[in-house]
Amino acid sequence: MSDVKKFLYVNRRAPYGTIYAWETLEVVLIGAAFDQDVTLVFVDDGVFQLTKGHDTAGIGMKNFSPTYAALGDYDVNKIYVEKESLEARGLTIDDLQHLVWEDEDEDWAEKDSIKVVTASELAEIMSQQDIVLSF
């Protein structure tokens, strides 16, 4: 396991209704142990995965959204959210969880993990990857 590859996880689905979001997060967490270069992308209904204030009591499903806040501790700190997907759903970055990571090269300064990017910027990010896992 010598070389580091660039892994991109594309999250396209709403957090509940199907298990894709939850099982994708499980892949990301396991994958973090492999010391690869990891990027997450949230597009389409996938942007709802990062919204604040999930309450799953009414649907009897586990609320796994607090887990996203732990991604920074796993060195998963490149998280891109597509601008067009947010706008189409009446959302802004203020509706999303404030995900941060600590930069050990800058005395553990706390930095934002989420960046809002346009579809064309996203295309550029995708083209730079070795592995694109679409969920």
Added chain:
Amino acid sequence: MKLSIQVNEGPYQHQASDSAYFFTKAALEAGHEIFRVFFYHDGVNNGTRYTTPPQDDRNVVNRWSELSEAHDLDLVICVAAAQRRGIVDEGEQERNGKDGNNIAPGFRISGLGQLIEAGIQSDRLVVFGD
């Protein structure tokens, strides 16, 4: 080229497994190496030998088993996804106290690390899903 395949949908409900199978078969026939086929989400349902489709339909599960037999294919089912959906091998049967197992020949159950490793080791990882 060294390829790995990911299958994210179950048999019959969705075409992903059929497409993955035909792609894998064609790649092998063209002389490429398949490092691993990894089954995730409902894709784990491709690995139960209890599947009994009508006789005039294809047998998606047996097809994978036969391809594995012919080419020594590594067919890996994700353990976490399998446990949720009742796909069990002898080890899982014992560990979880189940009264039987249903894994099809040629398949094995292992962890998500096998998917990441497949990505690292292969020239391309090709995902089939919805």
